[in-house]
Amino acid sequence: MNKFIAAALFLFVTALSSCVSDHPLVNETSFNMAERDPDARLLKEIRELTLRDSVRIALANNPGYREAHQAVISAKMRYYQALGAYSPVISASFALGDQLYDGSGGSTVPVRDQVFYTYTTVQANWILFDGLNREFNMLSAKRGHRIQQELDENARRLLVRAVAYAYNDILLARDQIRIADADFTFQTKMAREAELKYRAGTTPRSEVLNFRGRANNARENRESAKYHYELARYTLALLMGYVRGELPADITFPEIPEAVKQEMLSVDLYLDLALTNRPDLKAYREKLKISEYELYRAYGSFLPVISLFTNYSYSSNSTQNAGNNPTGFGNFYVEGNSFNYGLAASLTLFNGGIRYNRIREARSELTASELAGAELWLKVVNDVRSAYANCEYSRRIMEICRENQKLMAEQRELVMKEYLAGEIEVTRLNEAQTNLVHSNMALADAVIKLHKAHEQLAAAVHANGTAVR
Template sequence: MLLKKKTISQNKESRNVMKMKVTRHLFAVGTLLLAGCATYEDQPPAAVKSSVYTTLKAEEKHLLPKDITVLTLEEAQNIALKNNPSFRSKYYAITAARAGYYQKFAGYFPTVNASFKAGQDLGKMHDRQGWYNTNNFAFTPQVSGTLLIFDSFRREMDILAQKHNWQSTEAAEDDARRLLVEAVANAYNGVMLADAQMRIAQEDKKFNADMLRDTKLKFDAGAVSLSEVLNFEIQYNQAESNLITAQYNYTTNKYVLAQLLGLTEGTIPASVKFPTKPAEDVDILPDVSVYLDLALANRPDLKSLREQMEVSKYSYWSSLAAFGPTFSANYAIGYTDTHSHNCRSEVRGNPVFNHVHGATFSYSLNVNWNLFNGGNDFFAARAAQARMVQADYSVAQAWIQVIVDVRTAYDNYATAVKQMKLFQKTFELTKKTRDLVKAEYDAGSTEITRMNEAQRDLVNAESNYVSAVIRMANARAQLAAAANIR
């Protein structure tokens, strides 16, 4: 008997331990599920949560890949699409819209609500015959819910509206991609322009340094006056000033590019180089109508507004459902357990005990049709209809804007190509002229003012040529963005 009691006790302890383990596991799973709803894998860099910059570690930042020594435009655009915070946030707007779409399907399922009520009533009553005690204890668990059977197609219209809202959000992300790629191209070309301006200023500085050295030798020999020496010193200082300005522009343009790339350092490392200048290849342009067709078919901002127009249309139809009836069903499944203990002072013997328990089930079918509510549904439908027409006009405005964007970008690129070719010829002629004037100046057959003018013209011509190449590259990016060409 003792062994049997010991075995029973051990079995109870084992069951208790097992229950505790199961409870802990269920609690852990529930915690993980709740945590999963509040966290996400793709997060901004840890550096942005810090209030101190100097203590940041490399792993907390978004940096350029270490293997990049020469940053190309394509690499810069890919990095921006991966790191740019504004663009990355668009993905989660899509996630929210997709969740909202699936949420609308919940209206087709019954609700399930669990409730539990436990209570006790204690009383002591007095009358002429004596006193009377009552002690009642009851608990009632219950499961209840509602099923919406028909709501005049409001659910269907809301689902379709949310579906088009989801698609509109996807198009908005695509439009953000289009604009980001163009912005990176412009910033990248700005860095290359400043780099080219630095090179031009350095060449101008070197030329004037050589001329200053030669002129000093001539001055020492008594062949030229001091004013010519001072002239080239002034020209040298001007070239130095231009170089400082170009270096500043180079640095600030790298800041702009780094921001678009989502780099937490806010700049591009000095070890990373850029190509000397964009390719001078000229694209053969088809007729502008080709780009117009591409833009109208592919522009995501236009697609997003068209989807929003569908949202407003289904929202209007959803508002009309308020004029129809609604059918629903309710149900409840419960259990009642009541214990009563009553006794009177004049009654001798045992008190009266009573125990009542049993299951309950109830259901109901409900029909609701609002016939009048002061015109609330009518004016809500009129407002939804007005928003639908407003969305239609927004699409019309966007359609016209797309046409204007394409025509402007097309003409801008064609003009930039013409200017680039013209400035290229001017630069070649000016360089040839400068070399001839220098030879004449060295031979003593031309004045120093002509030498200054020829060198200044060369610097301006080369700057104009490089700027024209950059403008052509920006115009190419503008046309690609206007027609959404990838």
């Protein structure tokens, strides 16, 4: 018997432990231990990380997004609990006791009674009607499940946008490093040319120092771009859910995609798509239905509650008497059972106006929900219009920057030839090179901002997949 109890306890404890995570990361106090990242396999065999790969890994590995998915499961279980209210409630109880009595019994001879008793009962109760409370509770739970599904999709929408932003920041910073390196190479080359001329006595030393100083400025710009490159990689690693907080050093990224001209649809069409597809708006529509159900439940409190019940009980009583028993009974044993069933109904006639005021409260909450929904609707419209305007603006700026970069590149080449021919001063070359660097930086920034604008618009209308490269 003891072995059976021990085995049952072991199985029970094992079942409980299987429901709990072995070692949640939040409990880890050592970073070196936390480095053992089981999800690193997601980057296995990836050397050039694309935006599509980044989104795929983030959706599989980001803890915040996975948390939203667990909320969907929890809401589904609440819905099942609401369905369970339609089933009868069956319960059982058992009592066992031993009663000792020691008294005079009205005589000088002591009386001792020992009563051993048991009581067993099984009862069932089934609610037939409760003023539609169960129905609206079930419908609310069903809508609550849909809300969490939409919020899960909304978390996906925002995560995809955040990953795209971080990814583009990496591409921009890396291009800024390339531009700074090109500037450093140019300034170093010109410094060597100036050094040779200085030694030949045809150029003052100030021009040598000029190019060396500007080379150091290029190095400074490179360090700044490198710093932002590292920060962007950390941000992307965080969004992708990597424990180390950084991507592997051997991971590379493709070149900035060419910003080809895309035909923009009418803003009204994007607005219709957003108002139809946005999961946060869908979730709020479900929430509004729950507010309606709460009002109906408040009305239902004026209806009666009707239920069926049944009860079976068994009892036994074993009495042992010792001494002078004034009742004249000796030892005896009694047992019996009973069974009953019936129909019960209850109706609250008055409770101080609580139900009436609950209806007024539910009406006010429904109106407040409608107004909050209108505010969210306007926010969605603003998101789409802002993103659409950003796409148009970024497109125009990118075209201007592209044209200007070509002009500045041609200008710098002409000015450099004139400088080497001794026709102009070094200040003019400095100006031309500065203009070229600024135009290169502006073009890279404009291209990335255009890509971000497309991601912003895709997220605003909930069409992330269409903007992912």
